[in-house]
Amino acid sequence: MSKVLMKGNEAIxxxxxxxxxxxxxxxxxxxxxxxxxxxAKRLPEVGGCFIQAESEVSAINMVYGAAGAxxxxxxxxxxxxxxxxxxxxxxxxxAELPCVVVNMVRGGPGLGGIQPAQSDYFQATKGGxxxxxxxxxxxxxxxxxxxDLVMEGFDIADQYRNPVMILGDGMLGQxxxxxxxxxxxxxxxxxxxxxATTGYTGDRPRNIINSxxxxxxxxxxxxxxxxxxxxxxxxxxxxxxxxxCEDAExxxxxxxxxxxxxxxxxxxxxxxxxxxxxxxxxxxxxxxTSTFEEWAQREHVKAFMSVEMSMGQxxxxxxxxxxxxxxxxxxxxxxxxxxxxxxxxxxxxxxxxGVSR
Amino acid sequence: MTHQIIIAGFGxxxxxLMGQLLAYAGMLEGKNVSWLxxxxxxxxxxxxxxxxxxxxxxxxxxxxxxxxxxxxxxxxSLDRFEGAVMKGGLLLVNSSLIDKKAxxxxxxxxxxxxxxxxxxxxxxxVANMVVLGSYIAKTGVVSPASVIESLRKALGPSKEHxxxxxxxxxxxxxxxxxxxxxx
Numbered sequence: 226m227s228k229v230l231m232k233g234n235e236a237i238x239x240x241x242x243x244x245x246x247x248x249x250x251x252x253x254x255x256x257x258x259x260x261x262x263x264x265a266k267r268l269p270e271v272g273g274c275f276i277q278a279e280s281e282v283s284a285i286n287m288v289y290g291a292a293g294a295x296x297x298x299x300x301x302x303x304x305x306x307x308x309x310x311x312x313x314x315x316x317x318x319x320a321e322l323p324c325v326v327v328n329m330v331r332g333g334p335g336l337g338g339i340q341p342a343q344s345d346y347f348q349a350t351k352g353g354x355x356x357x358x359x360x361x362x363x364x365x366x367x368x369x370x371x372x373d374l375v376m377e378g379f380d381i382a383d384q385y386r387n388p389v390m391i392l393g394d395g396m397l398g399q400x401x402x403x404x405x406x407x408x409x410x411x412x413x414x415x416x417x418x419x420x421a422t423t424g425y426t427g428d429r430p431r432n433i434i435n436s437x438x439x440x441x442x443x444x445x446x447x448x449x450x451x452x453x454x455x456x457x458x459x460x461x462x463x464x465x466x467x468x469x470c471e472d473a474e475x476x477x478x479x480x481x482x483x484x485x486x487x488x489x490x491x492x493x494x495x496x497x498x499x500x501x502x503x504x505x506x507x508x509x510x511x512x513x514t515s516t517f518e519e520w521a522q523r524e525h526v527k528a529f530m531s532v533e534m535s536m537g538q539x540x541x542x543x544x545x546x547x548x549x550x551x552x553x554x555x556x557x558x559x560x561x562x563x564x565x566x567x568x569x570x571x572x573x574x575x576x577x578x579g580v581s582r
Numbered sequence: 583m584t585h586q587i588i589i590a591g592f593g594x595x596x597x598x599l600m601g602q603l604l605a606y607a608g609m610l611e612g613k614n615v616s617w618l619x620x621x622x623x624x625x626x627x628x629x630x631x632x633x634x635x636x637x638x639x640x641x642x643x644x645x646x647x648x649x650x651x652x653x654x655x656x657x658x659s660l661d662r663f664e665g666a667v668m669k670g671g672l673l674l675v676n677s678s679l680i681d682k683k684a685x686x687x688x689x690x691x692x693x694x695x696x697x698x699x700x701x702x703x704x705x706x707x708v709a710n711m712v713v714l715g716s717y718i719a720k721t722g723v724v725s726p727a728s729v730i731e732s733l734r735k736a737l738g739p740s741k742e743h744x745x746x747x748x749x750x751x752x753x754x755x756x757x758x759x760x761x762x763x764x765x
Contacts, residue, residue: 230606230615256621339622400644401602401617403609488642566647 228403233368233393234259236404237327238267240375241299243406246325247273248298250287252280252306255339256395257329260301281306285313285326292322293434295421297379301327303395304345305336307353314388315354319436321451323382325375326360327391329398332561340561341395343481346538349392350510357448359455361389361462362509364480368402370507373409380413381462385454386420392509394534396482396563455511464507465516469495473502475576476520478531478543480506483564487532490569501573502526509539517546527580530554532569534562552580583638585723586646590631590663591655591676596710600653601632603714603736607728608636616644629658636723651721653713655696657682672720672762674713692716692762699754708751715755720762726752 231239238260241249249264261277268275278284284300291298302310307328317324330345332338349362361381365371371393378389422432438444466484469491470476479487484505494501504520506513520526528551531540540555547553556572558564587604591597598619605617618633633646651672654660657680667673667689675684678697694716696709718724726749733748 228609230602230609230617395621396618396644399619399621401605402641402644403615482644485641486643486645492642563645566643566645 228405230401231368231404232259232399232401233371234329234398235263236368236372237301237375237391237393237398238263239406240372241325241379242267242271242273244297244376244379246297246299246379247271248288248291248296249273249300250276250278250284250291250298251300251302252278252284254303254306256331256341256398257301257303257327259398260327260329281309282313285310285317288324288326289313289317289320289322292317292324293320293422295418295423297323297383299325299327301329303329303331303339304333304342307345307348311348311354314360315352315356315358316436317388318354318358318360318451319356320434321386322388322434323379323386324388325378325382325391326388327375327393330392330394332559338561339395341397341482341563342534342559342561343394343483344535344538344559345392346509346533346535349390350512350542358451359387359510361385361387361458361511362392363389363464364392364507364509365397366481366484366505366507368397368400369404371397372404372406374507376409380409380415383415383418384413385458387454387458392481394482395561459511462508463511463513463515465513466503466505466507467516467520468503468505469500470502470504470520470526472525473500474525475528475530475573475580476502476504476526477569477573478504478506478517478529478539479533480509480539483532483534486564486566487569490566490573493566493570494573499573499577506539512542512546514542514546517543518548518550521547521550526551528552528554528576530556530573530576532564532572533557534564535559584650585634585636585721586648586650586668587634587636587717588631588646588649588652588663588666589634589655590629590653590659591710592658593628593630594626595630595655596707597630597655598632599736600710600714601634603729603732604634604636604724606732606735607724610728610731611724613637614639614641616641618644618646631659631663651717653717654680655710655713656680660684672717674716674720676709676713678709690762690764692720692759694755694758696755699758700751703747703750703754705747708748711748711751712755712758715752716759717755718752719756720759726756
């Protein structure tokens with residue numbers, strides 16, 4: 226199939242449709258408005274349903290309902306809107322339902338700004354809503370990767386009966402790149418949705434979608450069972466890219482669009498005679514802990530540095546993974562400011578100067 | 583070769599379209615491309631700019647900080663982006679709307695009376711295509727045919743009648759680059 230030039234937001238919406246998503250419930254917010262706009266136009270053409278809800282809270286609960294009925298369903302928003310969806314996300318995770326949620330992150334806290342940011346990392350990877358749960362969080366750095374991850378995300382959600390979040394940012398949503406809509410390289414065995422509330426006809430036990438467990442013993446058992454599922458996800462679903470790590474003196478950790486900027490910096494550093502590597506977590510949860518562990522044990526790696534569009538969030542997971550084996554530094558911009566290649570390079574030089582002394 | 587391009591002007595001048603046509607044409611010619619718009623609470627008459635990368639290599643950062651070429655369609659854009667041209671790079675100035683000369687002496691500058699040429703062609707809205715014509719003629723980054731094919735896709739069949747006008751605008755722009763100044 227030939228390539229098309231598409232905006233990140235539109236490509237994500239089309240990928241969802243091609244993955245079989247037929248229901249979308251959302252509420253407008255910059256910088257992700259092209260997703261609902263595209264869905265509003267395209268879903269009726271494929272026999273689906275688009276609803277612009279009266280609020281984000283309403284939209285996520287419509288997702289809860291459609292997911293409970295066994296449909297492939299998606300919602301999208303940006304930071305403040307995703308905060309509003311947290312209650313529903315906790316319920317969906319508690320009720321073990323599959324869905325895909327896109328967060329095109331903008332600067333915060335509060336209403337913040339509309340320019341790209343990565344300051345929702347904690348919210349996305351540590352639960353976000355109340356209770357013991359995780360979302361599977363996938364962070365694409367190109368539009369092609371966003372398309373591929375949205376398609377796979379629906380499968381992951383169905384396989385584990387767990388919400389999957391696509392964590393992008395305003396830049397990924399607004400920019401255009403060539404993309405190809407291609408079938409997934411790996412086919413998953415997806416369990417039939419025998420639990421879905423599709424209407425009782427007497428030929429199976431009644432299905433109930435629920436996240437309420439009044440008996441604490443039953444709730445603990447329920448949560449522990451979900452966590453055994455998470456252990457399996459941690460084993461099987463880690464995605465990570467290592468770039469130029471062989472012989473690297475310093476390894477930068479960066480994800481999403483920031484990782485692209487870091488790649489440019491690495492090329493520049495190479496021309497100046499410095500060996501800099503990049504570990505790019507693609508799944509932010511599960512986090513590629515063992516990848517960091519492995520590289521932290523290499524003699525040639527003197528230090529790590531997390532570069533983010535935040536005040537330092539993923540750096541905590543990098544530190545936990547490196548676990549004191551090597552120093553971990555941080556450089557970030559926030560509020561919608563994007564780190565400049567030269568500023569990253571001078572931070573890298575500072576670290577190299579410090580560790581080789 | 584990696585072409586790192588900044589295009590800037592005011593909203594309504596077709597800045598975003600210029601960038602999209604370039605990126606699309608690059609894609610048609612099998613190059614790696616990216617198009618990154620400035621976005622915000624913007625409107626007709628406000629500032630608009632976009633970054634385009636056309637490269638033989640995969641595009642790393644889509645942000646252009648050191649441009650191989652900058653196209654400025656109005657005065658504030660010249661003030662803001664002249665400094666972003668890399669040493670030895672190219673600056674294309676819409677001299678119809680910018681009465682100031684560029685101050686750099688380490689770059690090549692083309693002054694293109696884009697709006698005057700567009701008016702001669704009978705439609706002031708093709709000023710952007712005139713400058714684009716200058717840029718592709720000067721650099722050879724993509725062919726005029728690829729740009730026209732991209733435009734055909736962007737306009738759709740109902741606006742097919744606008745294609746000859748745009749072809750002419752590209753051609754007139756290409757003629758202007760004979761007078762570029764390298765200092």
